[in-house]
Amino acid sequence: MNESEIPIDIHTLKLQDWLISRRIVPKNVQQEIRDIHTKISNALQDMPSNEQLIKLLANTNINYYHVKEIIEILKQTEKDTKSVFGTYGSQRMKDWQEISRLYEKNAVYLAETAQIFVRNINYEIPGVRKQMAKLEQQTDESQKRAHDLNKPETQLLAEHAALLEQLGVKGDNLHAEFIEVLAGLPNLYTKSIDGIAKVQPGIDLYAEVSGHKQPLPILSHLVEFGNTTVYQYIHKEAPLAVEEPPIRLNLSEGIVQKDGDNVAAEIDFGTDDNGGGTSSTVSAEIIDYGDFGGVDLQETDGGNIDWGIESAPATAVEINFDIPVEEYGIVVEGTGMDGGTAKGDQAYTLLDSPNYRDRFLDEIYELESFLRLRLYELKQLESSSDIMFSLMDNIATHDAESIKKILNSVEKIIRQTSDEQTRHLFQLKHSPKYANLLATKLQQMTKAVEKLRSTRETLKRRAIELREQRQQLNPVLEELVAQTRVLQSHIEKDISKRYKNRMVNLMGGVN
Template identity: 25%
Template sequence: MASTKRQQQEDLIIDLQGSKILEWLLDRKKLPQHWKRNSPAVRKLIDDAIKVAPPIKQQHQSLTADDLNYLICQDILQDYLSAPNGSSKTLFGSYSNPATQKWSDIIKAYQKDSLHIGDLCQQFTQAINYDVPNLKKTIEKSLKSLDDYNKREQELNKSKTASQNMLKKACQDLGIQGDSIRDEIIVLPKSLETMFGEVIKQLNNGDMIKIISFYQEVIKATSVELKDEILPLTNMLVKNGNITLAEREAILDPAYRPPASAQSNSQQQTSTDASTGTGGGINWDIDLVDETPVDVAVQEIKWDEDFSVIDTSNTTDQILDDFSMMEAIEIVDESQSPALVSSSEPVAVVADLSADNGAPVSESRKKANENPNESILGDRQLRNLFLDELYELEMFLKHRTAEMQAPEHVFGIDQLSIESTNLEQCKTYLKTITSIIAALTNHKIKHVLEIKSSKKYIDRLVLQFSQKQFNIAKNTQLIVDLDTKRQEANHTLLDSRKKLEQLTKDTRQLKSRLEKLLEEILDGKQANIMIPNVF
């Protein structure tokens, strides 16, 4: 008996798939195929009713005609019926209140051809098939976007920090603040004298003289015959400091007459050089005005009795037969040349007729005449020569240290009778040489020397700094844009969640009211609308 009742109850319940409920009703002819034909007329009635009899409740007043459906119109009618004299009728059965009558006519128009059921089924299907899934996808997309924005922000911050560190390191390497890149780079060569002064200070700490003396002792002990002075440029820098090229030339050749500009600048800087120890403090005591006229225009030069005469008054287009520049070198008697008598540095003599007396001058003499105020360490060739001598000392001290540390020797300097330097002193000397080399070859001084010699290098450095600054500005702007996108994604996420929550609530209410309305066309059977995996 109980099973029979249960079977009867189950027969009274019809399960309907919510996503296809409208198709199910049409296929079983529970709804007429022309159920939508009254829809335009109903829309017109709603437009007229809103103008004459607007909704009473405030929550309905903000809705437009397109937002109203059968259920909302039914709620509005109930509001008018609940109002004073809203439910009174005439003798003919119509409502005496015109507003109530208009909304009553709308409800009757909806019920014709079951338009209200078809319209609600369509609205329900739209919600569960499209609106709810789209809002869920929007929420998922917003969450993914926020996660991507966070990761991207970390990458941009990392890149920005790296660019800032690179810019800071580049500024530190050059010794600039980075406020005005080009102006600060242009004035960097003025700091060269200070850098060279530090090098000269290390040369004058007392160890360099001992190092050179130790090196000379070893050279003499090996019975090696040397024609030239050992480490001539290093000796000159130790004795005289970082003097100018003109001062150096005057030391090499006492008969040398420096240019007038060099003499005046030297006299002005005498007191400064004496206080800093970077100059030689040479008193030239030379009268530059020579009252004896000198015939500068040399017409003929006799190279040898077998050589032909070269007339310098002829045009430069004349061709010398079987002669090259190497054959035009004059053989100079070293005993009569003061510049070559000095053993401070081997000097190559090249034919140059630009001297005052027409005699050939050395390459160092040409440099001293062209740029007399340049210092020794400021000249690339002399600076490299000084570094070569330092590397020579460094290699010698490394070998000497290794031989002193070796437990047994087959042959080495230790077998020589030299006891002036022990292992600890040798290590100290090596440390001094390494420090001087580092001071002349560090990153900053290389840049400053290149800046001094090349304007294009300045442009290239400025361009590199500009690129680093551009990368920082670019990453900063990208972070700002990313923050704007994050705010938009957060707004979209919050808005979508609110809409989904409201839509879910409205759809659940629509489901329960639609199930009651379906009983009218299902012959009294109860409808169960199934909507799995939607809410």
């Protein structure tokens, strides 16, 4: 094999060291390159207006091969200054020819070309590709995050719709809708204790075991009379009229509370018999004990105190009982079923009164616990041979199956009286702040949904922008790769000429 047929393989990373080691370029070539770049900057200050030059000078990295192209263009623009000897009188041409000679001296152009080639291979091209990959990753992440926001949005919308459904409102005008839905609260109470008569056997069994005649008074009253007013439960008769306290809903941001510090100042203690403003509370300062002149009281012979009261003749006083009581301003309420007026807490029904509702729940949970315990004992008694296992084995009124039925009825009433809608409406009616809490919660859900939607739209726009930025890097990468391939070709040809046209391979170049 001839020497000319042996290829020269040069690794890209060692190209610059290879050129210096073969004495093709000097060691101090970097200083010469900096001096040439200074001259190029000065020469660029005075350039003719030419389309080709403008397009060529748009490239910020001007190298030796760009200088050769600039000289060729100047030969056309500065041809009027050319002498018969082939020289140019134009200073522009002289400057660029001088730059070209400096490049060719000591093969500085080859060192610079190798430097640009290595930098493109090691940094510029990988940097652009890394940036493109990062933009692609950010685009995918933005799209994924935008898609992931659908789940919390759907969940919030479902919770918002569920809360509105529980309250029985649409959410357009909460104050008016709350007032309207509260009007149906009595029907919910009636519906919740539907079939309450089925728990009467359980009440009887509990009374029999406990030894109390009426251990669950409120529950027994509801079984017998239904959800009556507290007035009827207390007085054992229905009221003539019911004046239920007005419903107060506070949907404002700040809840104004009444000042309870001056309650005593509002209490009317009444007046004296003479119409004066004297309080009925008697103090020692206004009592007239008489003037005893500082003399001690002495007992009489009979051992009795002489109070100074003259004895009146003991004459019989006749009382007339026939005068109607109305003449004395006394009003007597009706008797029997006539009743009176239910006001305040007594105007509420048993299930609507905060106090009596809690007592009702305590009683029905108490009955539930008793039935569960009795059912457990019956099951243990059936599986045990010990006759004395149960303390209530002498009570055989109900078997396990009948107690199960009663227990099912009790559990049904507990579920119905404690369901979400009833609890919400109960709190809404008796707590002015609760309406504001519900309205705030609904508003926060709506704002959260709006924020999620806004964030999703922002992420979608961001993904589009990132995709456009990624696409804008395509021509940059293509141009950079093309430039690097041209530089690689120039380097391989130049080195090949120096070594009798042997083939030169730059390993690790552009694929």
